[in-house]
Amino acid sequence: MALFTKLRTTGPLQKPEGPADGDLASLERAVAERPSDGALAERLATAYASSGETAKALNVLLAAGELARDHGRIEGALHFIALAESLATGPKRIPILERLIALHIARQAYVRAFLIAREIVEFHVRGEDSIRARDFLGRLPSLGPRDGAYRKRLAGLLTATDVVAGTEPVASWRHGSIDQDVPREDFSDLSVLLVEDDADQSEIFAAAIETLGCEVRVATDGLAALGQIAAARPALVISDLVMPTMDGSQLFRAIAADPANETIPFVCLSARGDQFEVAAALQRGVEDYWVKPMRPAELRARVLRILRRIKEYAALGGDLGIGLANVVQVLEVSSRTGTLLLRSRGRTATVYFADGRPIDAVACGKTGEPAFYAIAEWNEGTFEFSPRLPERERSIFASAQGLLLEAFQRLDEFADAVAELPPDHAVALAFGEGEPEVDYADRAHLERLRSIVDGSKALSEVLAELVGELEPVLLLARLVRDGAITSARNPEG
Secondary structure, three states: OOOOOOOOOOOOOOOOOOOOOOOHHHHHHHHHHOOOOHHHHHHHHHHHHHOOOHHHHHHHHHHHHHHHHHOOOHHHHHHHHHHHHHHOOHHHHHHHHHHHHHHHHHOOOHHHHHHHHHHHHHHHHHOOOHHHHHHHHHHOOOOHHHHHHHHHHHHHHHHHOOOOOOOOOOOOOOOOOOOOOOOOOOOOOOEEEEEOOOHHHHHHHHHHHHOOOOEEEEEOOHHHHHHHHHHOOOOEEEEEOOOOOOOHHHHHHHHHOOOOOOOOOEEEEEOOOOHHHHHHHHHHOOOEEEEOOOOHHHHHHHHHHHHHHHHHHHOOEEEHHHOHHHHHHHHHHOOOOEEEEEEEOOEEEEEEEEOOEEEEEEEOOEEHHHHHHHHOOOOOOEEEEEOOOOOOOOOOOOOHHHHHHHHHHHHHHHHHHHHOOOOOOOOEEEEOOOOOOOOHHHHHHHHHHHOOOOOOOEHHHHHHHOOOOHHHHHHHHHHHHHOOEEEOOOOOO
């Protein structure tokens, strides 16, 4: 049984008038009557794919792509051919990738064309089919001004990957079948923010990452990256170190300082590969440190590993209606390390875990155990868990079970104390004249009350500020009972 079920909601798609998606026959007739209607073609392909008829879906998408190309709509053709490529697996992808190359060449996007060509050659090399690889290179159109350099690198893949057959050691991982017939993973719901001030590098890296099917956004410096993060939170940030305006280390600190974004995995990509620089970055909490120059295939493989882990942990999220206690217990049983982010009624809270034990919390303007007690009853909103654990000083030392038991006991006592207060929570409270008599242990709680109960706040506002703080509320109830705190409108009581 899965730990949690992640709930995803999407808004209604704006569809053109036409037959229902489930009526295949009607969709087929509509496409036959209006072959230039790309939206209809996409709906038919989706219906085919949903019913398991992948081959038919591919034919529809490829036909739509060819029609768009014939009418000079290159971007539309790219859309349909890319959709087809995402459905295809194994050798079926190769002719579709070749169509993508032709379209990118037509757009003069030679870097992207080269990267796809490299993927095709590597596919044939993994299958130990150098004949097909050489035939492809012979048919490959010109890749623009740098065609000679690109072809030399592609040809080098053939000579560099010859593997000796037999049982002798070959000292290489590049033999046998590697993901040739495995269905492609869906990362379309994830976005990667690439922060790089070198335009050429940025284009190459973005093109390599886009082949994974995720959205790639680009920023040229740290400040621009923060703006993009504020507009739409990415799943992963890959940033150069040396940049103008705001460098990579400054960007990391800015992201880590924001509780809403501190769990975003952050990778430093830099030519500064000094071992002490790398060690310092890792100790600061970056996800990884990749040293330039990095070839696109390696970059793609590294990003793929991170996206896979992000997708795995995305399952540890959902509707907070199951109750915070259940979420905490599951994280304890599975010994998770990372950060739990909660959202409820416009409020956010964060609980940090190490090996399944809560070590710190931030919520309602509080930290540590008071913060956890303040959210113990949350049962509305959403939650998500990230494997990233920022540097935190441990402030919670109880086990998850111990913390929950203490939280619920305190909630009961909190409710009992509130029941002794005036039933009209709109009344404003104020201290009377004279100094209330309190034990030494309660002096800190008295000062806490004095900072809140000043005659201007209603009882409901006072209780909202004291949520999760049992001792000041117990003292408040006693002082109200003793007359030391009274209604601000009627100090005589």
